[in-house]
Amino acid sequence: MSDMSVTFLGTSSGGGPSESRNCSSLVCDMLANQSLWMVDCAEGTTRQFALQPFHAKPHLRIQKIAKIFITHMHADHIMGIVPLLRNLLFPPRDDNVFPANSTPRVEIYGPAGLRLFVRQIMKMSLTRTSDKYVVHELLAAEDSETPCQPRIPDSPLSNFNIAEPHILHCSEVAGLDIRPSPDGLWRAITQGSGKMSKIIVDAGPILHRDPCMGYVFSEVQFPSRKLVILGDTHDPSAIVPLCINPPPSLLIHEATDSHISHHADPSGRLSRRTAEAVHEKALSRGHSVPEMAGSFAKLVNAQDLVLNHIGGRFPAPRSAKDFARQQIMRDIETKASHAWGSGKHVTAARDFMRIDVPFNAGDSLASTDSTWIKGEIEAFRAQASVGEQNELITMEYTESRASTSVQRRSNDIEGSERGSKPRGRDRQMPAHHPGRGGVLARP
Secondary structure (H helix, E strand, C coil): CCCCEEEEEECECCCCCECCCCCCEEEEECCCCCCEEEEEECCCHHHHHHHCCCCCCCCCCHHHEEEEECCCCCHHHHCCHHHHHHHHHCCCCCCCCCCCCCCEEEEEEEECCHHHHHHHHHHHCCCCCCCEEEEEEECCCCCCCCCCECCCCCCHHHHHCCCCCCECCCCEECCCEEECCCCCCEEEEEEEECCCCEEEEEEEEEECCCCEEEEEEEECCCCCCEEEEECCCCECHHHHHHCCCCCCCEEEEECCCCCCCHHHCCCCCCCCCCHHHHHHHHHHCCCCCHHHHHHHHHHCCCCCEEEECECCCCCCCCCCCCHHHHHHHHHHHHHHHHHHCCCCCCEECCCCCEEECCCCCCCCCCCCCHHHHHHHHHHHHHHHCCHHHHHHCCCEEECCCCEEECCCCCCCCCHHHHHCCCCHHHCECCCCCCCCCCEEECC
């Protein structure tokens, strides 16, 4: 069996980038064929490849990225896509010669709006590349499709005219519009095969202030591994059907905010906020605290848990001797661990951390009966006190199945991520597989 690992390139919430953390991005190395899959791509992600420690094993290379998965359309998760493409696809030798090949070098998956976002920035920035890319959109029932009309050959105007958003960029291949299966999940949206493993990728909706999703990477053979990566969320329970039988070998869950115990913060700068106030604020902004991550890990019987999307008030330790920051991180990890109840250590991610995905040794849930699973989900949601917040954020939980109907309410980046500023030393720096279960339609 080959090694499977995750390397965190950015672990900050939207308040970053900061002195110690870049915004969201991670890379999965799971096929042992030198192919990398990325989840989210914030501003500054390209530079993180250059900043990675020289001794890093494996040493990540941009040119090895084959797939990019986007969880949602907030700026701290997508603003690095086009700069990354410019480095990945290479500039053409002749500005007037456009790529003739129809096979994309990189595939991008994500929610409605992603295709147009990438296309228009590529056009506005007059970006030309030697290779092609493609954007596949995972559409909810109410989402409309983004047209992919072919460009007019040898017409520079049609290549970069943003007034014609329906026309493909000269480096773009028409992508798929992937509709959910009847259970509300996007099943087998793509797959990959390596020397000794095969991975199938599923996706499911999770609740945040705006439409968001999580991705599940499942190894086919036995013994298997399952990697679950969630975007921003205050309630990921709709994705539970993808996270059970077998359970996750590794769960990556956000923990944007946290109450800090007084013993971990003698100065009182962070511990003066009550646990209730922190919890309420996180829920109101569609985010999680460590206890919520631990509770979800318990619900799906995860084998390992890593906390990600850490708030700007919690800078990463600069070294093993940075005892003050280490103490804060340990307090956050302990809170998640207690809620998880597994007796295992929880890890708070930091930039350039590499985590191996273990083989699945966990037990499946006690039952696969839909009524039993629904009861467990409702108990989790009640414990996390997310019921009332779901109504405030205008997201509806469909009781007939564990799925979510997500309605767009706002295109704004959440106020907490746009307006909050890290404190002290951590203040901001300048900064085509058609799938088995989904219903696919070419534009």
